[in-house]
Amino acid sequence: xxxxxxxxxxxxxxxxxxxxxxxxxxxxxxxxxxxxxxxxxxxxxxxxxxxxxxxxxxxxxxxxxxxxxxxxxxxxxxxxxxxxxxxxxxxxxxxxxxxxxxxxxxxxxxxxxxxxxxxxxxxxxxxxxxxxxxxxxxxxxxxxxxxxxxxxxxxxxxxxxxxxxxxxxxxxxxxxxxxxxxxxxxxxxxxxxxxxxxxxxxxxxxxxxxxxxxxxxxxxxxxxxxxxxxxxxxxxxxxxxxxxxxxxxxxxxxxxxxxxxxxxxxxxxxxxxxxxxxxxxxxxxxxxxxxxxxxxxxxxxxxxxxxx
Amino acid sequence: xxxxxxxxxxxxxxxxxxxxxxxxxxxxxxxxxxxxxxxxxxxxxxxxxxxxxxxxxxxxxxxxxxxxxxxxxxxxxxxxxxxxxxxxxxxxxxxxxxxxxxxxxxxxxxxxxxxxxxxxxxxxxxxxxxxxxxxxxxxxxxxxxxxxxxxxxxxxxxxxxxxxxxxxxxxxxxxxxxxxxxxxxxxxxxxxxxxxxxxxxxxxxxxxxxxxxxxxxxxxxxxxxxxxxxxxxxxxxxxxxxxxxxxxxxxxxxxxxxxxxxxxxxxxxxxxxxxxxxxxxxxxx
Numbered sequence: 321x322x323x324x325x326x327x328x329x330x331x332x333x334x335x336x337x338x339x340x341x342x343x344x345x346x347x348x349x350x351x352x353x354x355x356x357x358x359x360x361x362x363x364x365x366x367x368x369x370x371x372x373x374x375x376x377x378x379x380x381x382x383x384x385x386x387x388x389x390x391x392x393x394x395x396x397x398x399x400x401x402x403x404x405x406x407x408x409x410x411x412x413x414x415x416x417x418x419x420x421x422x423x424x425x426x427x428x429x430x431x432x433x434x435x436x437x438x439x440x441x442x443x444x445x446x447x448x449x450x451x452x453x454x455x456x457x458x459x460x461x462x463x464x465x466x467x468x469x470x471x472x473x474x475x476x477x478x479x480x481x482x483x484x485x486x487x488x489x490x491x492x493x494x495x496x497x498x499x500x501x502x503x504x505x506x507x508x509x510x511x512x513x514x515x516x517x518x519x520x521x522x523x524x525x526x527x528x529x530x531x532x533x534x535x536x537x538x539x540x541x542x543x544x545x546x547x548x549x550x551x552x553x554x555x556x557x558x559x560x561x562x563x564x565x566x567x568x569x570x571x572x573x574x575x576x577x578x579x580x581x582x583x584x585x586x587x588x589x590x591x592x593x594x595x596x597x598x599x600x601x602x603x604x605x606x607x608x609x610x611x612x613x614x615x616x617x618x619x620x621x622x623x624x625x626x627x628x
Numbered sequence: 629x630x631x632x633x634x635x636x637x638x639x640x641x642x643x644x645x646x647x648x649x650x651x652x653x654x655x656x657x658x659x660x661x662x663x664x665x666x667x668x669x670x671x672x673x674x675x676x677x678x679x680x681x682x683x684x685x686x687x688x689x690x691x692x693x694x695x696x697x698x699x700x701x702x703x704x705x706x707x708x709x710x711x712x713x714x715x716x717x718x719x720x721x722x723x724x725x726x727x728x729x730x731x732x733x734x735x736x737x738x739x740x741x742x743x744x745x746x747x748x749x750x751x752x753x754x755x756x757x758x759x760x761x762x763x764x765x766x767x768x769x770x771x772x773x774x775x776x777x778x779x780x781x782x783x784x785x786x787x788x789x790x791x792x793x794x795x796x797x798x799x800x801x802x803x804x805x806x807x808x809x810x811x812x813x814x815x816x817x818x819x820x821x822x823x824x825x826x827x828x829x830x831x832x833x834x835x836x837x838x839x840x841x842x843x844x845x846x847x848x849x850x851x852x853x854x855x856x857x858x859x860x861x862x863x864x865x866x867x868x869x870x871x872x873x874x875x876x877x878x879x880x881x882x883x884x885x886x887x888x889x890x891x892x893x894x895x896x897x898x899x900x901x902x903x904x905x906x907x908x909x910x911x912x913x
Contacts, residue, residue: 325810326729331817335725339718339787340737346784347744350755357754365754366761414648417641424645430899431649437895437902439845441863442887445870445880446659452877457658460674501651533637562748565847565863569870587750588848597754604750611746 357601364595379602388574389603392581396561399496399582400614403560406500408552411507412545416537418508419515429512432505440502444569447498451485451570459483486571491580495567502566503559507552514548515541550622554615561611564588583607656888663687663885667878687882691869694879697886699858700865707775707850707861708843711782715839716832718783719790724820726791727798728806744788749781749848756781757852766853777853778861782843790835797831798824833901841891862887 359376360369373379383389414432418425435443450457459482462468470480485494518541526536564584573589574581581589583603591600658674665678667687678684691697726738760766766777805827806819814822825832847863854864869883895902 325806325816325819328816329729329731331815332725332729332731335721335729336737339722339791340740342718342784343740343744343787345759346756346781347747347752347788348740350752350759351747353755353758354751366758366767368758410648414645417645420641421638421645424642428645428649431652433899433902434895435652437841437845437891438888439847439863439866439891441845441847441866441870442884445866445884446655448870449659449662449877449880449884450655455674457655457674504648505652558746558748562750564750565845568847569867572871584748584750588851591754592852601754604748604754607748608746608751611748 354601355605357598358605360598362597362601365591365597367597369598373598379599382599383602383606388578388581388586391574391579392583392586392603393606395492395495395581396583396610398492399499399563400557400560402496402500403503403556404553407504408507408549408556411504411511411552412549414504414508415511415515416541418512419541420533429509432508434505435502436506438502440565441569443498443502444566447494447566448570451494453482453484453486455482456485458485486576488576488579491571491576495571495580498570499560499563499566507556510552510555511545511548514545518544546622550619553618553622557614557618558611561607583610659881659884659888663878663881665878665881667876684878687878688886690876690879691882691886695865695869695883696857696860697862697865700860700862701890703771703775703854703859704844704862707778707782708840710779711786711843712836712840714779714783715786715790716836719787719794719835720825720832721820722787723791723794723798724824727795728803741788741791745792749785752781752784753849753852760853767855769856771856771859774854774856774859778849781849782846785849786839786842790839793835794828794831797828801827830901833898837894837898837902841894844891 357369358379359373361371361373362369375381414428418428452459459468462483463470463480468480468483470478472478484490522540522544523536526540531539562584563582567580567582568585568588571580571585573593574585583606587600587603587607590596590603661678662674664683664685664687665674666682666684669678669682673682676682726734726741757766760777760780765773765780768774801824805823809819809823845863847867850861850864851867854860860868866883866887870880873879873883
């Protein structure tokens, strides 16, 4: 592969330096500076550090005593579980189904993937309308289906007891559902590609041996999809940790009553609105550590098999 | 007998697939319909098609007049256009260098790029803000500098993904082409521009589309750097509308449509590249 052309190394510098210079200045340096920042005291965004914290691990201590951080962690971990179960799960079912049909397969691909390319801000606004308290789409639907309690006053006026989708009892569903819904298409496309890469003759051999549709799925598709599913798992975990826009637009700062924090929204709020810049950096470090640890665990448990 | 059984399972399959397709499409149709409805009617009768007295352009007129959509579109296109162009150029060169050259530190650079994909924007944004404040780019109140302040970190944030995807494609370009060009007297740069880029054209398109969409849709970086009304890009404007519109639901619906339409057009025109490129990138990455 090492052709004559590429023996002379000088042009290589021109190829690599621009991109890596950019990455060094805007990605790697800030990343390490951010870790350092967690040990410092910083008075405001864009200001220089005023010195080391006393004790230097003060911010990390605070993580464990901060009840909102505990809420944010709890919600984020729950979101990760839901992402893995529902997003990857629904995507897998849809992909297996699409794999069995011919007509319309391309249509479903294009449609399922569409929400991914829409900005989460627009989707957040859209779901705000859908889950609106008084007369949102879901509540109107429930009313039409007679699922909402209402009373008819003596003057003929109908008083409906609307369902508040953002109250303490329902906010997790309302917050997670749009996030999960938006990204199903992403995993769907990945899994469909994985299915297309399985050689057709394996299925033909299995059919000759009398395996029916379900057995083919269980003993051929699923085992051979293992690597792809493992990739999906890691992407789902890191993706869930990056969620910010949708919950921020729909719920703002920790609604309802500081129960609705996620690590991402809490980090933004601490940094920007509360001006606890060094604490915000600490939360960012937690997000990175969580991502690395959880994706490693996922990789260990569902270790991609080497033999394919 | 067997034939009949198959058709029953086929019907079930299509029923499930169509159901999910409906959940994907219907919310958008619902919003579009309601953006043309008299604003008071949305909360009482949102499922019918707005016709006659219920139909109105008012929501769009209000949205366009009350918020500076024109300016926000312009800002968004300046940001995302610049980010896309720079990312494609830099990532193309870097991917080519990493794929074709064998040198010490190659694996190290490759793992740096892989690691870079893992850094969430949360973990770099604060030092970037400080750095740009010191450089005099961020927080100056000047529109053009603020746009630049968003552009630079967005380039870095998209570069790693772009390099990984392009590496996958450049690897699959047969090296014989390059060798014969070399024998004809082309130098490496001519090879890159006349052989590699045309051969990997569709993957460059994919990377460009994704970078553009991610940059256009990003709210987090924008909310850090774009603080003044004249700097606002499209998602920032939308976020502002959502907190200010109050009970004017027609205005909200119209604003959502105004933001989604350009993306919808791009998506329908380019869906082939989008899905093909994504799968290539995801499977290789």
